[in-house]
Amino acid sequence: MSKKTYISLVGVFCLFLLASCAAEKLGNSEKTVNIFDDPDFSLGFIIYPTLHSEGAKEIGRLKFDPEPANPVWHLAQWSSRYDISLAKGEADEAKESYKYANEGKVVAKEYVDGEALLTLKVIGEMEYKDGTRKNGEAWPHLLIEQVMGDPQNVDSFSELMLNLDVRINDFEYLMTSDFDANLHAAQTTAYFGISNQNKESEGYSDFFWFGIPIFDSRFEYPPGGVIKDAGQPGASGALIYTPPGKEFLTKNMLDGEWETIHVDLIPYIQRAVEEGKQKGYLPKTSFEDLKITSFNLGWELPGTYNASLQIKNLELIGRIK
Incomplete structure (x- = not known):
């Protein structure tokens, strides 16, 4: 066993003892759990293809550590012109800084003041170098995603706190006179895939997306909505x-400053079910049937923009009843 491995094991053991003591002090009624594995992205990413038709299969990996790792995060690049799996990484291992870039995107991780900082950038002027997106055409994505392996029922938590520091550190508006607000935008939303996992329910396998909107280039604050996932293959x-984004955001994200999102998802998921039912969705599903099965965050770019997003301190803390 190497010295590095031994130190790591000792560290894990100490953390285990601390966590056990904390749980003991809190008691079962106060037990909390971070739903996300690897919240600082140290294990890197499994990369998905650029084509939706190929499905969510692994075509490569982005490594953020010289040691072998099994990532729990995925990187989706649907409908992109440029495949990030072909990018050659740049690394400064002493500073734990890693960067992967090609003509259409940048994915980078570094530590700033001891905090892991992830950068996701889409270069829209290259993605749309042949012209502005037209109605019915797909658009490039750059999303981090995690699938929950053994999710708990949302109803088993008294509180489900999303904590996230986020900023748009670079943004260029490159649309021309053919801009159409119904077709063109740059958007980032923290999306949760939520499904009915109760096999005794008539609505078993019902599914919906629940999102915390962070940025939409068409608005000062992104609006809310109850809509159908459509518009592209x-x-x-x-x-x-x-x-509505104004329920979570304190400012327009284009000021380049950090925004801290701190929100209990439970009442919003309850609202999503109620309002969805009013629109004809989830007719045989109740709140008690639901589990969070996946999460994604990053860019969807149906318009011509160069857009960069930075993320740190990502947590989803569940307080168990």
């Missing part, structure tokens, strides 16, 4: 529910 056709 591979869309799920499921309900998408997003509350």
